[in-house]
Amino acid sequence: MSPLTRLLSLGRSVGFAVVLLAVLFAVNLILRPARFQPGSWGALIGLAAPLIGAAIASTPVILAGRGGIDISVGPLMGFVNAVVIQMFFLKAGISSPLLLVPAALLIGALVGAANGFLATVVRIQPIVATLGTYLILTGVTLTILPAPIGPAPAWLKALAGPWSMLPLLLMFLAWWLVRRLPYYDQLMAVGSDDRAAYTAGVDVTRVRFIAYVMTGILGGCAGLMLTALIGSADPNIGPTYTLIAIAAVALGGVSLAGGRGGVAGAAIGAIDIFLLQSVLTTFNVSTFVLQIAYGGILVLAVMLTALQERLAVRGR
């Protein structure tokens, strides 16, 4: 596949999200030229980074198909935020990124493994299994950290503005590597049709389990990005990311049935939602209206994706 055709096929799969991105960006430029001047793009990316991270993290399990979903990504981000600041930084005095980053990723991997165990080995429906983890993590986070506390280590706070590109780029790099592993083809095969994958000799349970661990690791990374943005620990912010992240993934053309889409689409979907948020706050609307807008956009996106797929089938 040449780079051009690859770009075109990416455009087709996330088509709606890209158009929306351009429109929303133009609207933002007109409404708030000061906020959207090129000089402040770095700060804007910093604001959007945790949502983009959460959307990327939510993607692997959704790609794995058969109702695969992880709604505990948001609480996991909050949990990582609380543990890193309250337990490691403030109580134990550990501030080195060489310790904190691996610790955050390890926490993510362990939570992901727990979700994967429940969803693929015990075979609880993913939404129920991860709802359990959602509630547990939210509760544990509030137990560790009943009220917001600060500050964060200086290096972490420095990742808030333009430097928030660094963890995002690392996430993309990691996914780019995964795409070139045999595992990626197995993941997409399982997401596309798990019975066919089994008949073709793919270890479906193992592939799905690894998808949950990947989501956990990426969620741990997103938790660090959240910590960088708020520069402190707050037990209440994390869980709010869960559903918006899933809306972003759906908006980005990732099929919730699995086997279609990728993290690039999820990231574009997340930026769409961020820009929409920005437009609506210009009009000083309440957060309730924001919720309504998210819901409306999500329903519209899923409908358009379904329509697109149906047209593609008819086109054959």
Next chain:
Amino acid sequence: MADRAAPDFRGLAVRGLVIAPGASAITQTIAPGEIVGLAGLDGHGQELFLKMLAGLTSPLGGSIELGASGASRKITGFRKAVASGIAYLPRDRRANGIFPTQSVLDNFAVSTLSRDTRLCLISPAARKARYDLYREKLSIVAPRPDAPITTLSGGNQQKVLLARALALEPAILLLNDPTRGVDVATRHVLYDVFRGLAADGMGLVILSSEIEEILLLCQRVLVFRENEVAAEISGEAMTTDSVISAMFGHAA
């Protein structure tokens, strides 16, 4: 294609296999280079038998062994079967075969992903080269290897699935109604391929709902009735009439 297995391969030995409660046991050997047909009215056990050979369904009794020069390998599960050199081509292409959202190339390579890796990473060029080998062999008509598999005709989708199975370089190939929903021209290409594989020393077991196909391809046929082998017919005795009467339980 079966070069790897040819020198030491002695065949697939089925001993006392019971496929349904109360049915009498089946003992058979499938020799290298042989094409064995499975016939019977739908649901009389021939598909169950094939799936047991593939390790997809566990038998109620008896054993299945793939004979090799060193030690023969007992087939106890699907993964074991694949690792031992048994490939299975499923019947319902749409439900159990293709990955509709994936490309032709991905559909071909899914069973043998690790063969294209360079330093753990997939080399698209190596995969393409491997696919081209089979595309030529099976004369697959596909516009581009990166096109979605659903853009191909039914016959060509089936060829891609056959290529996927052959890429495993099996010693025994199990085919579950391989020409179902395939056009006549493609059928004859497939027949030639099957004969070629057998000539190279592969053992083939073909379940077919069409008797003509079995008469055309197979040296012998096992006719199933009520989960037992009601008749084993080979050579001159193998005619449409004899197979049909065995299917309906009349003495041949």
